[in-house]
Amino acid sequence: MKISKRAAGITASATLAVSAKAKQMKAQGLDVVSFGAGEPDFDTPAFIKDAAKQALDAGLTKYAPASGSPDLKKAVSEKLRRQNGLDYDPSQVVISCGGKHALYGAFQVLLDPGDEVLLPSPYWVSYPEQIKLAGGTVVELRGREDNDFKLSPDQILKAINQRTKILVLNSPNNPGGFAYTPAELKSIAQGLVDKDIIIFSDEIYENLTYGHQEFVSFATLADGLIDKTVTFNGLAKTYSMTGWRIGYAAGPQEIISAMGSLQSHETSNPVTFCMSAAITALQGDQTCVQQMRDEFAKRADHMFKRLNAIEGITCIKPTGAFYCFANVSACYDRLGVTGSLAFSDAVLDKANVALVPGVAFGWDTHVRLSFATSMEQIDKGLDRLEKLLA
Numbered sequence: 001m002k003i004s005k006r007a008a009g010i011t012a013s014a015t016l017a018v019s020a021k022a023k024q025m026k027a028q029g030l031d032v033v034s035f036g037a038g039e040p041d042f043d044t045p046a047f048i049k050d051a052a053k054q055a056l057d058a059g060l061t062k063y064a065p066a067s068g069s070p071d072l073k074k075a076v077s078e079k080l081r082r083q084n085g086l087d088y089d090p091s092q093v094v095i096s097c098g099g100k101h102a103l104y105g106a107f108q109v110l111l112d113p114g115d116e117v118l119l120p121s122p123y124w125v126s127y128p129e130q131i132k133l134a135g136g137t138v139v140e141l142r143g144r145e146d147n148d149f150k151l152s153p154d155q156i157l158k159a160i161n162q163r164t165k166i167l168v169l170n171s172p173n174n175p176g177g178f179a180y181t182p183a184e185l186k187s188i189a190q191g192l193v194d195k196d197i198i199i200f201s202d203e204i205y206e207n208l209t210y211g212h213q214e215f216v217s218f219a220t221l222a223d224g225l226i227d228k229t230v231t232f233n234g235l236a237k238t239y240s241m242t243g244w245r246i247g248y249a250a251g252p253q254e255i256i257s258a259m260g261s262l263q264s265h266e267t268s269n270p271v272t273f274c275m276s277a278a279i280t281a282l283q284g285d286q287t288c289v290q291q292m293r294d295e296f297a298k299r300a301d302h303m304f305k306r307l308n309a310i311e312g313i314t315c316i317k318p319t320g321a322f323y324c325f326a327n328v329s330a331c332y333d334r335l336g337v338t339g340s341l342a343f344s345d346a347v348l349d350k351a352n353v354a355l356v357p358g359v360a361f362g363w364d365t366h367v368r369l370s371f372a373t374s375m376e377q378i379d380k381g382l383d384r385l386e387k388l389l390a
Ligand code: GLU
Pocket: 013, 015, 016, 036, 037, 038, 039, 100, 124, 125, 126, 174
């Protein structure tokens, strides 16, 4: 049996693999601390679950339009206008089975062989694989660690050439845990106004910023940018709805329509009663969002301090998302390893702590730790790591 070159050319998601392995070890009775999954540990707020139950009782169990229900598109369009200052008509919104699916579809409908995608690094594990699956070429733009991994406008502009089709921006950032300031994004935006490229702004962590960090939607930052930006988001991180698989993209009509057509052959509609509950989530009381964010902020600070107190580990202060992206390369000798994969394996085997190897995000010197877990688990895991590396 020979699988296609296309499928053979990709690697399974490291983030999902680490979470699956940690869950499997737990099922075997092992006391594993998982810093793997980028998944809030909170339950989905009760009013959203109630809305799903009501939708089921009301019979919302049948097909809906493949590109999403008109009511949810309208709710998303209103949310983007109200919270983000973005003016997208409901017809410019596609609802997908999670943010990941929306990104996949967008790469599929835009890329032809030879097209280049500028990908800031560290990058979320699925971007390069999705780009390759769509026939595109990844052009990695490495951030500098001493600049919190952020790129300068100049670095981006210099990389643009005739073949450049898309620039991917993800702020707040997975795995880096940093966020660009509005001023930094604005200078990037100004440089791109007259460039013939499309910008993917992945804003899935928009509500998770800490300290004085402010969030701003990229497409608002310069005139005309909305016509060449596709804004991605979803409900997973904001409302702790990872398993519901409701994400969306908003952008130029042509791109969104093509994504809808693609979905009509690929998945059909996202789950009907989940879409109904998503409307309630977007339109309901947003206190839960703030409460979860406040808890993440405490954990961010705690994990950051504890990691930097371990000899050989350095980590930038998280200002967004829920990750510490720690440089652990000075500890490799201590564990007799030479890379992040072997380091993560050793930590899992010897200390029962699950980390995601940085190599999956383009940085073999680092590991990613998610603090979307309780303070108690954070302390337990870091006690173990500290002991192992002592
Ligand atoms: N985005 C999350 C993470 O990076 C969820 C897992 C995934 O889809 O990659 O851990």
